[in-house]
Amino acid sequence: MSDSREARIAAAFVDLADTLVDDFDPVDFLYRVAEHCTSLLDIHDAGVMLAPHGGPLRLVAATSEQVRLVELFELDAAQGPCQDAYVQARVMEHDLTVPGRWPEFSARAHKEGYLSVHAVPIHLRGETIGVLNLFRSIPDHLAGADRILARALADATAISLLQQTTLDHHRALGAQLQQALHTRTIIEQAKGFLVGRQNTDPDMAFQRLRTYARRHQLRIADVARDLVNGTLSATLDQPTDRRAPRDRLHGR
Structure with a gap:
């Protein structure tokens, strides 16, 4: 090696x-x-x-x-x-x-x-x-x-x-995995949103979501949810209002 x-x-x-x-x-x-x-x-x-x-x-x-x-x-x-x-x-x-x-x-x-x-x-x-x-x-x-x-x-x-997990790790792990699966559904919706509106494929759509989330230090699920809800521009360049993404996502 x-x-x-x-x-x-x-x-x-x-x-x-x-x-x-x-x-x-x-x-x-x-x-x-x-x-x-x-x-x-x-x-x-x-x-x-x-x-x-x-x-x-x-x-x-x-x-x-x-x-x-x-x-x-x-x-x-x-x-x-x-x-x-x-x-x-x-x-x-x-x-x-x-x-x-x-x-x-x-x-x-x-x-x-x-x-x-x-x-x-x-x-x-x-x-x-x-x-x-x-x-x-x-x-x-x-x-x-x-x-x-x-x-x-x-x-x-x-x-x-x-x-x-906590001492009751099975219950905590189950909730965590359910959260991961729910997040995956939101991400798939956002990928389809981008594919349907731009000349791109599912792999590139996901990479754009992930890159935007990392650049703005946001959770990818939050970016995907805002994109589907219409509070984030489909170009992933800027939100549709004038507040910063982090402030908007956390309600500040």
Whole structure:
């Protein structure tokens, strides 16, 4: 392993550990998890599914529109490696070019350009709360070192989420994950809003939302909500009134 990659791995784990802040944003955190996976592992795309306490798996973060559609298809079909990794609480690897247990999922994933998938369950104190879904554009399985790193990233995700809970951590975690899923819905509405009004695609629309939120030190959900409500310009250049975004969003 090169010094450069070792440094990037160390920086990723430091970033994922930095969650003990008042304005912790679970959605942005899980997008960072997915992006670290694509940066550090030999994969093409990544997605994160979580299950609020007592509920079904839901998609929270994805690195591209293509993988988002594949993940949503899997959830709708209720069959696929990510579903099995969650239910069986073990890693699932699948070469999508070989007939297997999930023909409909394999066909859809192959249509989007993915030839293999590696699904890693996210465990929290003996409970499986989600799955890291890693998609490759080649049919081979992940190398041994990448499999170990993928498991470590899943563990770091669980530990970081745990840091945000109280002694009654299951109830707090369930509320946090519900918040993440609600936020995801708002973000998808804002992405569709931008796609429908500008010459852009869903991936670029999300990047514009995220860039604007970071530039103005706002939560991405607040930017998305204001955009859909019409209190923020569709150009993401300025709000529709003369107050600063932070003052407007917080009612000052």
